[in-house]
Amino acid sequence: MAIKVLFVCLGNICRSPTAHGVFQKLLNDAGLHDEIQVDSAGTGDWHIGRSPDQRSQAAALSRQYDLSSLRARQVCKADFQTFDYILAMDECNLADLQAMRTHQAKCELALFLTYAKHTARREVPDPYYGGEQGFDEVLDLVEDAAEGLLHHICAHHGLGNGAAL
Numbered sequence: 001m002a003i004k005v006l007f008v009c010l011g012n013i014c015r016s017p018t019a020h021g022v023f024q025k026l027l028n029d030a031g032l033h034d035e036i037q038v039d040s041a042g043t044g045d046w047h048i049g050r051s052p053d054q055r056s057q058a059a060a061l062s063r064q065y066d067l068s069s070l071r072a073r074q075v076c077k078a079d080f081q082t083f084d085y086i087l088a089m090d091e092c093n094l095a096d097l098q099a100m101r102t103h104q105a106k107c108e109l110a111l112f113l114t115y116a117k118h119t120a121r122r123e124v125p126d127p128y129y130g131g132e133q134g135f136d137e138v139l140d141l142v143e144d145a146a147e148g149l150l151h152h153i154c155a156h157h158g159l160g161n162g163a164a165l
């Protein structure tokens with residue numbers, strides 16, 4: 001059975017779709033898209049059904065990540081049964097997820113930047129109300145953590161090979 005990863009932010013139109021697109025490309029490039037499946041969601045419901053923010057799409061596309069097919073959805077209780085890893089972009093997202101989590105849920109729930117190797121930051125800052133630079137900063141942090149996450153999953157689940165990663 002595939003290992004399932006869910007990225008969560010507030011609106012599911014900036015940070016978590018960016019993480020979704022970046023991690024999906026890593027999986028595709030490593031030939032691991034059948035073994036590891038990825039999705040994203042928001043704790044809020046304002047943007048359900050919408051495409052990622054145009055600024056996130058533009059910043060991602062400049063690094064060869066295509067987010068255009070993604071659509072926002074809200075995280076739900078069933079996600080805690082479906083996903084093996086649920087990764088929050090900031091402390092507020094994490095607290096909201098912890099409040100939703102049922103006792104039996106055995107998925108790993110953590111801050112996404114736990115897996116970043118090149119920063120001491122714990123949170124991916126919300127770029128929504130800021131300038132263009134915030135979207136590039138999101139990409140820098142997300143790329144770092146996505147690489148660390150893929151290594152972690154491969155090491156813990158016996159996937160991939162050194163050459164591919």
Ligand code: 4NP
Binds near residue numbers: 011014042046126127
């Ligand atoms: P995200 O950014 O959580 O990274 O998708 C936001 C998007 C929308 C809003 C806040 C944050 N909003 O308030 O509508």
